[in-house]
Amino acid sequence: NRVLVDRSVEAEFTEKFVAKVRTLKVGDPSDPQTVIGPVINSSQADALAGAVEQAIAEGGTALVHGTTTDNLVSPSVLTGLPADSALLRQEVFGPVVFLVPFDGEEEAVRLVNDTPYGLSGAVHTADIERGVNFAKQIDTGMFHVNDGTVHDEPLVPFGGEKHSGTGRLNGETTVDAFTTTKWISVQHGRSRFPF
Structure with a gap:
């Protein structure tokens, strides 16, 4: 759940991405308005909430700070994680996104494969x-x-x-x-x- 963004478009992308994420409805998947349904179980919901708190504790900034109610996890968008954060090398299956800026294609390839x-x-x-x-x-x-x-x-x-x-x-x-x-x-x- 890393989104790598070229620094040349980082500010514009981040603004538009965060605005879109704030509109995503979380809830019952049988409701046609729902975009984000429940995660598989309460352990996964707790793990996602823990990942958000860990990112903040490591110095990351929550541009959108989701909440957890039972198995419903609203989205979080985080930025500013240190390069050595273990979170950037994990598979996080849920609505948690880490924005990672890069300079040039070579750095992007290195960052994507660094997991x-x-x-x-x-x-x-x-x-x-x-x-x-x-x-x-x-x-x-x-x-x-x-x-x-x-x-x-x-x-x-x-x-x-x-x-x-x-x-x-x-x-x-x-x-x-x-x-x-x-x-x-x-x-x-x-x-x-x-x-």
């Missing part, structure tokens, strides 16, 4: 070719150009790299994951082998 995880990622750019070249440098199982990071389609392999898991599911990869190829031959008649 033991590698499930999914995305890059947004006006130059599609540059986005694809960037994606090739990232150690993830999935990477998306000009789209969100979460996709799960039945025919497309889903899976990560590093500590985000091994193997892929969906489509033909599912057949491979749950089957073993075995060759059985039957010779009718007598085989003759030269000695």
Whole structure:
């Protein structure tokens, strides 16, 4: 849940991003107005609240400070985390975002890959070719150009790299994951082998 932002657009992006996050409705997923439903259980809700408090204790700034009610966690947007923060190297599954500024593509690649995880990622750019070249440098199982990071389609392999898991599911990869190829031959008649 790191969002890396080029410093040249950091101020404008942050202002617009925070404004949008403040509009996201948290609640019952059966309500069509809800954007953020509950997390899987109270332990995950507590872990997300703990991550926000840890970020603040490390010197981060909460631009949006979410709250937790049961399994409903409203979004938090944080910035200013120190570069050595463990939070920047974790998979945080929930509505907690760490904004991380960078200078240039080389630094962005280094920051993105500086984690033991590698499930999914995305890059947004006006130059599609540059986005694809960037994606090739990232150690993830999935990477998306000009789209969100979460996709799960039945025919497309889903899976990560590093500590985000091994193997892929969906489509033909599912057949491979749950089957073993075995060759059985039957010779009718007598085989003759030269000695």
